[in-house]
Amino acid sequence: MMEITEGSHAVAEAVRLCRPQVISAYPITPQTHIVEALAEFVANCQLDAEYITVENELSALSACVGASAAGSRTYSATTSQGLMLMAEVCFNAAGMRLPIVMSIANRAMGAPLSIWNDQQDSISLRDSGWLQFYAEDNQEATDLHVLAYKVAEDHSIQLPAFVCFDGFILSHTYEPVDMLTQEDVDKYLPKFNPLERLDAADPISFGMYATPDYYLEFRYEMDQAQKRAKAVIAKAGKEFGAMFGRDYSALIEGYRLEDADTAIIAMGSICGTIKDSIDEMRAEGKKVGLLKIRVFRPFPGEEIAKMLSHVKRVAVLDKNISLGAKGATVMEIRNALYGSSIPVKGYVLGLGGRDVRKRDLKEIVALCEKGPGDQFYGLRKELI
Amino acid sequence: MALAVGCRARPGKARDNKTGSWRVFKPLYDHEKCSKCGMCRTLCPEGCINEDAEGFFDPDYTYCKGCGICAVECPKEAIAMKQEEK
Numbered sequence: 001m002m003e004i005t006e007g008s009h010a011v012a013e014a015v016r017l018c019r020p021q022v023i024s025a026y027p028i029t030p031q032t033h034i035v036e037a038l039a040e041f042v043a044n045c046q047l048d049a050e051y052i053t054v055e056n057e058l059s060a061l062s063a064c065v066g067a068s069a070a071g072s073r074t075y076s077a078t079t080s081q082g083l084m085l086m087a088e089v090c091f092n093a094a095g096m097r098l099p100i101v102m103s104i105a106n107r108a109m110g111a112p113l114s115i116w117n118d119q120q121d122s123i124s125l126r127d128s129g130w131l132q133f134y135a136e137d138n139q140e141a142t143d144l145h146v147l148a149y150k151v152a153e154d155h156s157i158q159l160p161a162f163v164c165f166d167g168f169i170l171s172h173t174y175e176p177v178d179m180l181t182q183e184d185v186d187k188y189l190p191k192f193n194p195l196e197r198l199d200a201a202d203p204i205s206f207g208m209y210a211t212p213d214y215y216l217e218f219r220y221e222m223d224q225a226q227k228r229a230k231a232v233i234a235k236a237g238k239e240f241g242a243m244f245g246r247d248y249s250a251l252i253e254g255y256r257l258e259d260a261d262t263a264i265i266a267m268g269s270i271c272g273t274i275k276d277s278i279d280e281m282r283a284e285g286k287k288v289g290l291l292k293i294r295v296f297r298p299f300p301g302e303e304i305a306k307m308l309s310h311v312k313r314v315a316v317l318d319k320n321i322s323l324g325a326k327g328a329t330v331m332e333i334r335n336a337l338y339g340s341s342i343p344v345k346g347y348v349l350g351l352g353g354r355d356v357r358k359r360d361l362k363e364i365v366a367l368c369e370k371g372p373g374d375q376f377y378g379l380r381k382e383l384i
Numbered sequence: 385m386a387l388a389v390g391c392r393a394r395p396g397k398a399r400d401n402k403t404g405s406w407r408v409f410k411p412l413y414d415h416e417k418c419s420k421c422g423m424c425r426t427l428c429p430e431g432c433i434n435e436d437a438e439g440f441f442d443p444d445y446t447y448c449k450g451c452g453i454c455a456v457e458c459p460k461e462a463i464a465m466k467q468e469e470k
Contacts, residue, residue, distance in 0.1 A: 097390035158389060208393040213405055217387055304448055 003179050007138040007170040008033030010177045011077075011103055011163075014142040016047045017185040018101075018149050020075040021192075022067035024052040024060045028082040029115045030167035031105040035077055057082040061089040061102070068098040069206045071197030073149065076100065079167055080121045087125060093160045094129025094222065096207040099152035099192075100160040101145060102130075105167040106268065106319075108352040116353020118169045119268060123296075123320040123328045129222050131161040131229055131373060132297040136268040138175040140294070141165040143240065146185055147248055150236040155195055157229050159222070166269040168353070188243050226298045233295060251300035253292045254307055256282060259291030260363055263308055265333060266317040267293045270356055274317075277358040281365065288365055293329070301336035308337065314344045315368040317356075321348045326374060345373020354378060359364035403430065407450030409465040415440045417462035424454035424463065 005013075010277075012034045023042070025035040041047035052068070057078050064074040064301055078086060083104060104122045108114040122132060133148055135141035141163065148161040165171060189352045196204060208219055234249045241247030255275050257263060264274055271292045281288045291307060293300070308314060314337070318327025325331065330346030337344055345368050350356045356378075364377060413424075424441050425433040432447040433454065443454070455463040 095390065096392075195389065203395050205393050205395070206390055208389055208391045211405070214387065218391055221387060221389070362464075 001174050001179055001181075004174055005138070005177050005179070006172060007141060007165065008034065008105070008172065009037050009167070010138045010142045010175075010179070012041070013170075013179060015075050015103075016041050016147040017180055017182055018075075018189055019047075019073065019186075020049050020057045020063065021072035022050045022052065022074045023076070024054055024063035024067070024074070025076045025078065026060045026082060028052055028057070028079055030107060030117075030171045031077045031082070031103065033171065034103055034105070038075075038247035041230060055196060056225060057085040058089060061086040061093065061100075061225055064100045064102075065089060065093050065096065065098060068093070068100050069096065069198045071192070071194050071199075073153075073192040075102070076102050077103035077105070079105045080109055080115075082108070083121045083125065087128070089128060090125055090128040090160075092207060095218070097158035097222075097225070098160055098206075099149070099158055101148045101152060102160065102162055103145070104162050105171040106164050106168040114352040115167075117163065117169050118319040118351045118353070119166075120320045120351070122162050122164045125162075126297055126328060129159060129226070129293070130297065131157075131159055131226070131296055132292065133161065133163045135163065135165040135170065136269060136271040136294075138165070138170055138173065138177050139246070141170055142177055142179070143244065143246055143248065144294075146180065147233070147236055147240055150189055150240075151229060151232050153192055153194075154232050154236075157225050157232055158195070159225055159229065164268070169269045178244075184243060188240065229298050230300065230331040237245055245252050248294070250303075251293070251295035251298075252303055252307060255290040255292065255293055255305065255310075257289030259287060259310075261287040261312040262368055263289050263291050263311040263314045264317065264361070264365070265291045265293065265304075265314060265329065267296060267318065267329065270317060270319065270350065273356060273358060274361055277361040280358065281362060286365065295324045296329075299332055299336075302330065304333065304336045305340070308342060309340075311342060313368055314342055315364055316344060316346045317350075317364070317375070318346060318348050319350045319352065330374070343373070347373070347375060347377040349377040391470050402446050403449050404444075404446045407445075407448060407468060409450045409452060410445070410468045411443055411448065411450065411452065412453050412464045412466055413440070413442055414462045414464070417460045419460050421459060423459065427453050427457050429453065
């Protein structure tokens with residue numbers, strides 16, 4: 001059923017429909033509305049879950065680790081500094097192969113303090129072993145939570161997942177969302193059935209220590225699970241499409257890309273603005289297309305290389321910066337296109353909530369055609 | 385043995401932990417020099433030195449970490465530490 005709803009509330013509703021048994025989170029802007037709504041669901045008996053209030057994010061994710069190991073479907077949500085406080089636990093959750101799903105309402109990293117959107121927080125944890133999904137709009141943010149549980153809990157994967165959606169731009173925006181029904185979600189997402197769980201009658205420990213004789217192999221196994229996730233996402237995404245009408249089997253999506261000379265690559269809500277600007281550029285005769293990355297981990301490198309084989313140039317937009325190097329996405333794209341002659345140009349933009357407008361995107365396409373890349377876009381020269 | 389997903393383990397005994405893989409120097413026992421005093425067995429922190437039917441001593445290399453205490457303490461200097469190639 002179509003509803004006009006705030007992004008955070010749509011996500012909270014999707015999470016409720018997934019029937020998490022344990023939720024533990026600490027409120028932080030712009031994630032707060034999600035966990036407020038979930039706390040209300042639990043208090044009103046609309047969701048039969050244990051809602052554990054904690055003193056900070058480190059405890060929030062730690063509680064989820066324990067609950068997940070004990071065999072519960074678990075959920076948390078955070079952003080920015082909160083995610084960094086969880087960083088240590090993030091690596092542990094992935095290493096213990098616990099399929100926790102966590103929403104990230106993407107926000108810039110301090111200092112300087114900024115509550116506004118970019119994607120530095122989740123990108124900074126790209127190496128932690130979590131699957132990373134990025135939503136373009138609130139419909140995707142809603143759907144991807146259900147998909148994320150399905151993929152994460154698959155016995156061949158057993159990895160936790162971030163569902164990232166842009167703070168404020170999506171989390172606080174009202175949009176029409178085709179809300180799923182409990183009946184359908186129950187059919188799509190069976191009860192959590194962990195391979196192993198903590199049980200006093202049959203004791204087991206998670207995440208024991210590995211000497212140098214074993215550690216390398218554990219990391220290899222995690223990497224293999226990440227790579228297997230591509231096929232599992234494709235299958236689960238197709239099933240989602242069959243049931244709900246929106247197919248998420250592809251890790252990437254093209255928009256007017258088939259005959260494009262210039263491809264823009266981006267993740268998250270900026271893709272909506274890009275599509276509008278592409279329509280306008282197309283009307284002016286410019287052959288521009290979009291390649292949207294929906295899944296950043298596992299990274300769909302081969303799929304991207306295949307989809308870009310015909311383009312003349314690529315402009316990669318990064319709402320993050322690996323300081324001292326480049327944006328995280330442009331480095332991945334260069335890697336994916338290694339050996340091809342297609343020029344790849346990176347633009348770091350929109351950090352800390354700086355708006356990216358249609359005219360900015362047109363300017364970037366013009367810059368990309370002329371040559372210069374690997375730069376910050378939209379710097380206020382009078383300040384530096 | 386294949387790895388357990390997520391490094392999960394059932395409770396077990398210290399015997400399951402084959403500490404012999406830690407070893408860099410391997411103690412080699414020379415029974416010609418040995419006086420069968422048993423000092424090596426008494427002082428071994430791993431408790432992995434066993435007496436055979438003739439009263440000689442030898443370490444169980446599955447568990448011997450190669451700490452070298454036996455070699456230092458042996459009154460007959462009957463134990464040599466030799467670097468192992470792995």
